[in-house]
Amino acid sequence: MEGPNLFQLVLFSLLESSIAFHVFPQVFSGKTLSAIFFVFAGINFGIYALYHLIVYPYFLSPLRHLPKYNKGFIPILGNGMTMFQRPPGQASLRMMKEVPENDGIIHFRGFLHEDRLLLTNPAALAEVLVHKSYDFEKPPWIRTFLRQFLGDGMLMTEGDEHRHQRKNIMPAFSFRHIKDLYPVFWSKSVELCDVVKAELWEKEDKVLELNHFSTQVTLDIIGLAGLGRDIASLKNSDDLLIKNYEEILEPTAEKGIYFVLHLIFPLWLIKALPWKLNERVRVTTGELKRICTEFVIDKKSRMKTESTEHVDILSIMIRSNNFSDQGLVDQLLTFLAAGHETTSSALTWAAHLLAINPSVQSRLRNEVRGFIPDPKVLSEPGFDIASLLESMPYLNAVCNETLRMFPTIPGSGRVASRDTFINGQFIPKGTLTLVVPWATNRNPQLWGPDAESFVPERWIDKESGRATNMGGAESNYSFLTFLHGPRSCIGEKFARAELRSLVAAFVGNFEWEMADPNEIVRPGGTITSKPIDGMRLRLKPLE
Structure with a gap:
């Protein structure tokens, strides 16, 4: 408009x-x-x-005739208050359930009655994410907010600049390269189990908050795979990198308000407020940029003096000669944040789902121990860890179902950068469309009546007993955790391989339950989905 x-x-x-x-x-x-x-x-x-x-x-408005969601509408505020509801994405799921006849688009009104569109079916999602992906951009206020933490990395760019960056970074995430990284994933997964066992040795109640450890191990993995260096945060719980990321990503109400204010007011106004959080954001982001700058300088220096060809992500970007030093720092900020936070959250949610579904945990442990009778064999040089872990149907089913139910980024927005169409419906320039993995992944119309239940078996073919890629859904657009098309998650294969290794090692070494069986775990966060009060588990080490 x-x-x-x-x-x-x-x-x-x-x-x-x-x-x-x-x-x-x-x-x-x-x-x-x-x-x-x-x-x-x-x-x-x-x-x-x-x-x-x-x-x-x-x-x-050319959108006024679309199927509408009016429940809870408040004059002037519209349905804008839904952005404050938790879990993130649950309000969108409710819209999908209550307006089932929608031809792929549900219309509702945001603040000041602005048009908002929720995409609900595979055809509409394919239009926005694949066929016309560059007609729809990340909202400018989201980019402004994230740029403080990630610089101008691949997540922030649009159009030709995004194409250029993705093309030059893609080789680092090829299938062959990910397969070569499996020994890194497995060795760090084993190290995680050793560190947790040592921590439990000192605890009488055997209760441990897992989220902190999952952040440490995934940051170590992205350090080795992304930088070619062991950050060793598992061995050093006071690591500055860990502290900064945990402070930024901690899902507090204050950070939620801070994020929402960026949707309403300009950045200069928010920074001018006498708010302690402004100073903490300035300090933490400054520290992260300083650390990443030191990583880039160190990596360039080592590449000049060492004869061994480095295969980590940063080395591949340096050899491409397509990124300035500042560009390398920005990409590094993006990969360190996105590369560790996605799998860290997935591992935490997998542990929760297995804690409240002990029969699934037992079945998975039996499969892991059946395929891996002696874990030491996996550490032998040349052992094909990738083929082994990828051939375990129930392990892959549990990982897929976790990623379906708890997508790391539960919701995403796209603004039409020009007048365009979605499935024949005219969409004016500036219209905000919502792509909500949390809601799509749990939509009963796409996944059936048990869409909100944890059912790993949906990912296993009943006749062959092998893992499937569709989970019983008719379209791959029913699963949006990594999105699709040119703006899909470039590290999807990396994250899936990492999660397989971590879950297999953890379930083979421990038996666990929730520390408080009556606790209701609440997803929160601003951009990513994390448990608001952490994930406290009671673990029993196994031989």
Whole structure:
């Protein structure tokens, strides 16, 4: 919806009042120029508000005839308050359930009655994510928020710049390269189990908060695979990198408010507020950029003096000669954050699901021990860990079902960068469309009546007993955890391989349950999905 912005309205009101003051002095006798300005400004803002709140959305918008979700609508606020509801994405799932006849698009109104579209079926999702992916961009306010933490890495870029970066980074995530990284994944998974056992030795109640350890091990893995160096945060729980990422990603209400304010107000205004969180964001992001800059300098220096060809992600980007030093730092910030946080969250949620489903945990342990009677064999040089772990049907089923139920990024937005169409429906430039993995992955219309239940068996073919890629859904667009198309997660194979290794090692070494069987674990977070109060488990080490 195009129209004058507020600044233009002020200028227009100033022009009107100046003309009225000088051309019609008899009409406005006794009034100052300022008083006349406020009269015209009031009239103009009233017309502006009337047009944007009522006339355009209800009588002119080309989207007004689409199937609507009106439940909970509040004048002026619309359904905008749904962004505060938890778990993230649950409100979108409710819309899908309550408006089942929608042809792929549900229309609702955000703040100030702005048009919002929720995509619900594979055809609509394919249009936005694949066929017209560059007609739809990440919202500018999201990019502004994330740029503080990630710089101008691949997640932040659009159009030709995104194509260029993805093309030059893609070789680092090839199938062959991921297969070569399996020994790294497995060795760190074993190290995680050893560290947890040592921690439990000192605890009488055998209760441990897993999320902290999952962050450490995944950061170590991305350090080796991404930088070619062992950050060793598992051995050093006071590691500065861990502390900074845990502080940034901790799912608190204050951080939720901080994120939402970025959707409403400009960055300069938020930074001007006397808010302690502003200072903490400045310090933590400054530390992360400093650490990543040191990583890049060190890596370039070692590549000049060492004859061995480095195969980590950073080395591949350096050899491409397509990135400046600042560009390498930005990509590194992106991969360190996205590369460890995605699998860290997935491992935490997998442990939770297995804790509350002991029969699934037992069945998975039996499979792991059947395929791996002697874990030491996997550490022998040349052993094909990839083929072994990828051939275990129930392990892959559990991992797939975890990723389906708890996508790391539960919701994502796309703004139309030009006038376009979705399944024949005209979409004006500037319209916000929502792609919500949490809701799509749990939509009963796509997954059946047990869509919100943890059922790993849905990923195993009943006749052959082998793992399937569809989980019983009719379209791969029913599973959105890694999205699809040119903007899909470039590290999907990396994350899946890492999760297989971590889950297999952990279930083979421990038996566990929730520390408090009555605890209701609540997903939270701003961008990613994490348990609000951590994940406290009671573990029993196994021989």
